[in-house]
Structures are given as structure tokens and as C-alpha cells.
Amino acid sequence: YTQGELYLRTNWGADLNRLFAVDLANPAPEHWREVIGEGEDVLEDFTVLDGRLYVTYLHHAAHRIAVFEMDGSPVGEIPVPELHSASIRPHQEGEALLTLSSFHKPSTVYRVDLETGERTLHEPPDVEWDGSGMVVRQIWRPGQEGERALLFLVHHEDVELDGNNPPLLTGYGGFYSPRRPSFGSFAAIWLEMGGVYAVATLRGGSEYGESWHRDGWRENKQNVFDDFLMAAEWLVENGYTNPERLAIQGGSNGGLLVGAALTQRPDLFRAVLCGFPDVDILRFPFYTEHNSPPALLEYGDSRIPEHFEAIRQYSPYQNVRDGTSYPAIMFTGGDLDTRVPPQGVLKFTAALQAATTSDRPIILRYHEKAGHSAGRGLPFSRRFADQAMELTFLAQELGVGLEVGRE
Numbered sequence: 001y002t003q004g005e006l007y008l009r010t011n012w013g014a015d016l017n018r019l020f021a022v023d024l025a026n027p028a029p030e031h032w033r034e035v036i037g038e039g040e041d042v043l044e045d046f047t048v049l050d051g052r053l054y055v056t057y058l059h060h061a062a063h064r065i066a067v068f069e070m071d072g073s074p075v076g077e078i079p080v081p082e083l084h085s086a087s088i089r090p091h092q093e094g095e096a097l098l099t100l101s102s103f104h105k106p107s108t109v110y111r112v113d114l115e116t117g118e119r120t121l122h123e124p125p126d127v128e129w130d131g132s133g134m135v136v137r138q139i140w141r142p143g144q145e146g147e148r149a150l151l152f153l154v155h156h157e158d159v160e161l162d163g164n165n166p167p168l169l170t171g172y173g174g175f176y177s178p179r180r181p182s183f184g185s186f187a188a189i190w191l192e193m194g195g196v197y198a199v200a201t202l203r204g205g206s207e208y209g210e211s212w213h214r215d216g217w218r219e220n221k222q223n224v225f226d227d228f229l230m231a232a233e234w235l236v237e238n239g240y241t242n243p244e245r246l247a248i249q250g251g252s253n254g255g256l257l258v259g260a261a262l263t264q265r266p267d268l269f270r271a272v273l274c275g276f277p278d279v280d281i282l283r284f285p286f287y288t289e290h291n292s293p294p295a296l297l298e299y300g301d302s303r304i305p306e307h308f309e310a311i312r313q314y315s316p317y318q319n320v321r322d323g324t325s326y327p328a329i330m331f332t333g334g335d336l337d338t339r340v341p342p343q344g345v346l347k348f349t350a351a352l353q354a355a356t357t358s359d360r361p362i363i364l365r366y367h368e369k370a371g372h373s374a375g376r377g378l379p380f381s382r383r384f385a386d387q388a389m390e391l392t393f394l395a396q397e398l399g400v401g402l403e404v405g406r407e
Contacts, residue, residue, distance in 0.1 A: 002048055002070075007035065009046060014038035015209040019046060019055070019072075035072040042209050044178075047089060049096050050114050054078065054088050060138065060149045061207040062181055063087075078112065083136050083152070085180045088112070097122060102181040103154045103197065104131030129188050133157050136181070139234060148208060149201040151231045152181065153240075156191060161239040166195045166398040167246055169232055173202030173224035174253040175298055176213045186387060193391075193400050196240060200231035202257075218300040219310040225260045232261070232268055244270050245398050251275035251332075252340060252372065253298075259316030259348065266326045270360075271397035273390055275332040276372050280344035281315040282308070287341035295339075317344065320351040328360035328397045330390060334370030342366075360397070365389070 006022045012029075019036040035053070036043065042058040052075065053068040063086040065078040080086045084102045091097045094114055101107040106125035113119070135157050141150040151169075159165055168190050172179050179199050187197045201207055204216025204224045216224040232248070235241050246269050250258040255277020262272050278284065282302045284295065300307030312318060329352065333345035349364040356362060365386065395401060 005033075007046070007048070007053075009043060011210045015211050016041065017043035017209070019043060019053070035070070036068060037072075042206060044206070045087070049088070049090055050094060052114075054096070056086065056088070058178060058180070058207060061152070061178060061201050062138075078117075083138060083181050085182055091122075101183050103136050103152065103183060103187065103199075104134035104191075106183045127183070127185070127188075129183075131188070131191075134191060135159075139231075141230070141234075150227075150234060151201060152179075152199040153196065154187070154191060154198070155196040156194070159194075159196060163239050163242055164245055165241050166394075166400050167198050167235050167241050168195055168249055168394065169198040169200060169228075169235065169246065170249040170254065171200035171202050171228050171231070171257055172250070172254045173200075173204035173216055173227065173257055175204070175294065176206040176210070177253075178205045178207045186391070189391060190394070193395065195394075195398075195400055196235075198231065198235060200228050202227040217298050218307060221299065221310065222314050224257065225264060225314060228257055228261055229265055229268070232265075236268075243268050247271040247273070247394050247398055249273040251277065253278060255279065255340075255345075256281065256316065260314050260319075262327060262329065263316050263319040263321075264314075266324055269327045271394055272327055272329040273332075273394070274329060274345075276334065276337055276340050277316075277331070277345055277348075278340050279316040279348040280318075280341065281311050282318050283344075284341070287343065317348045317351060320348070320355050322355045323357055324355055325358040326352055326356040326360070326362065327358075328393070329362045330393045331362075331364045332366075332370075332386070333364065334367040336367075336369060336371035339372040363393070 004024055006024055008020055009017050011017050016038050018038045020032040021035050022032050044058045045056040047054050055066045057064050062083050064080050065086055065088055067076045068074055084100050087099045088096050096112045096114055098110045098112045099107055106127040108125050109123035110119040111122040133156050135155055137153045139150045139153055140147045190197055202224050203212055206213055248258045248269055255274045258272050258274050259277050259279045281299050285301050285303055302308045302311050331345050331349050333342045353362045
């Protein structure tokens, strides 16, 4: 809000979003003034600093920051390193705080002189981790609209393409939520152990706008799983790994993702981490204490015939098949989950344990006091213990140990 006008971002008439100024004295949409039109990248965020607009764009799932005059005239950019996430916010007159992070670099805050562009360290990372030996790559795939991102790939520079590396592949693919470069302690430990970390860019997110999102929702939800399986197959076909050394990880909507992947291609994975997942989408509308309008909008409603048919084809619980050799799986759920029905993971675990013909473990870690996103309701000590158990599970199944990592 500035000088009687409200600035707002919208996808109204713009798949990749645009920026309007609304005169609060005359706010009807026909009087809105377009300040920044739709461009080639997704307009994700903006802020006003010293009388200028600083606009954060998603460029192939990573950030860039452009600068505009208040009338929308471009005046430059704030340099952002390749394959990083960035945010900018006010600090004091003439200065801003720029936060940068990536898979191999913990979040770091810099003070930026808005006139000269000079930046100085303002707040160092709160994690002592040296990622200087890590390689971060972005893998591409062709498409009807040109090349689009397939996945981010992170590993130590000493990793050799011998077909036997242990990747941990993750993703989300839903709710217009992008997966951008970011630092995480779990991934950092995995990399230190000699693993490969991969993040798939999936339809259903916002990486390429609203049409990209809608290509992965409701009747199109299978596209998300196809994208994820394509990323897994790329890792195998390009000499990084084989199905005996490949693990996948996801939570919430990402739990649905890996649940669908393991039921559709059980032969492609050795181990699965699946936390607080949506796995019984067919009955989701009937869990009235746990479903929500956004989830029904995203997944569809099985009480609607055309939605029912699409959901039935992919809903993980309904697609467990007797006599199938399933990978090793570690589930996590909790009684205090108010967003995802906890009954789903209980049923899914039992169905898989009864159906599998392999001797690989199918484990459910269920907390009476845990809510959505695992940590809610649990002390830090328990959260650390849970992470240690998940890493131990992956290490045992994929044959990974600290001795194969860096000194």
C-alpha cells in the first residue's frame, strides 16, 4: 500500500501473474492500473523499497530479482547467484536485506546498498556446513512449450557415474507450491554420507504458472506422478543409480506423490520415506474432520463421477496389489494431524504389509501427539531422533555409510 493505492499480484488474465495498482477511492476492477505486465517468468513476490518496486521472479524454479520504477519502467536487477532462492526486504533508508540460499549453501543475509549495489554480510548462516565441494545442476526435458526443468541434482564433486550411487529423490507437485533451491539439514547429512540428492520439478506447483499448476490437479493429477517417475527413470538411464540404490521421500501432498509412485512402479525403488501422507483420496471427502476445501479443490471430490474415475486410477490405498514385491517403506503419521486423515496411513500400511511378497520392511512410526508436518506437538529431541531413524533406515536399505562420504 502506498499513496492511496494498493498494489496487488494476480493471475487474472495472466498465467504467469502481473502487478496492478488499485485506487482505494475507486477500487472497481475496471479501474485497476496495470503496473507490470505478464513476462516470461512467474511473478512470485514484490516489495516497495525507497520508491521502487523490487520484484522476485521464478525463473526455471530458481529466483531472480528485477527492479522497476513505480510506473513499471525497468531499471535493473539485484544479482542473484545461479540456482538460488532469494528474498529482499526493507532494512533502513537506502538499504535492504537480501537473503540467499541454495541446496549447498545455508541461508545467509546480506545488507545491500540500494544506490551502489554493494553488499556486506549482515547475518551469517546459523549452520556450520561447508558445501564448497558440492555440485548443483539442473536437468532439462523437452516439451511442447520448450525446455522445462526436470530436476535439481546435488552431489559431491567426487561422485562418479558408475550406476551405483544412492540418490534420494523428492518432490511435491501440488497446491501451486514450488520446490526451489533451499538448504536442509537432512539433505546435507545425506550428501555428507556420500549420497545424491535430487528434487523433481513437477506439474501441480507454480514453477511455470497457473497452467502448470492445473496440469497437475484434479483429473490431471496423474501428470504429477508421471513427472516424478520420469525423474527417477532419468537417474537410472543416465548412469547415476539403479533401482536397488534409489530412494524417494515425500510428506503430506508429497506423501501422496511417493505413495502413488511406489504403487505404480514398485520395481523402480529400493526405499521410501512417506510422512503424514494423503493416501486414501477416494474416501477423502468422507473424513469430515480432516479434509478441507483447498484439498478438495486440488484433488477433486470422489462424489463427483468424473473426479471419481480419475482418483480411482491413482489413489495409493486403492491400488495396492496382492502378490507384489514392494520396496522398503517407512511411514510416519500421528493422531493430531488435522489436515490429513491419519486413518489413511494406518490402512495403507496394513494393506502393503499384507500384499507384499518381498522381505523388505514396511514400518509405521505413529505418534499420538504428532500433527501435520511431523514436528507439531513433538519436542525437538524426538524430532532429532525421528530424523536419525529415517537416515538409518535409508542407509541400511541402500548400503550407505559415513565411511563412503567425505573425511
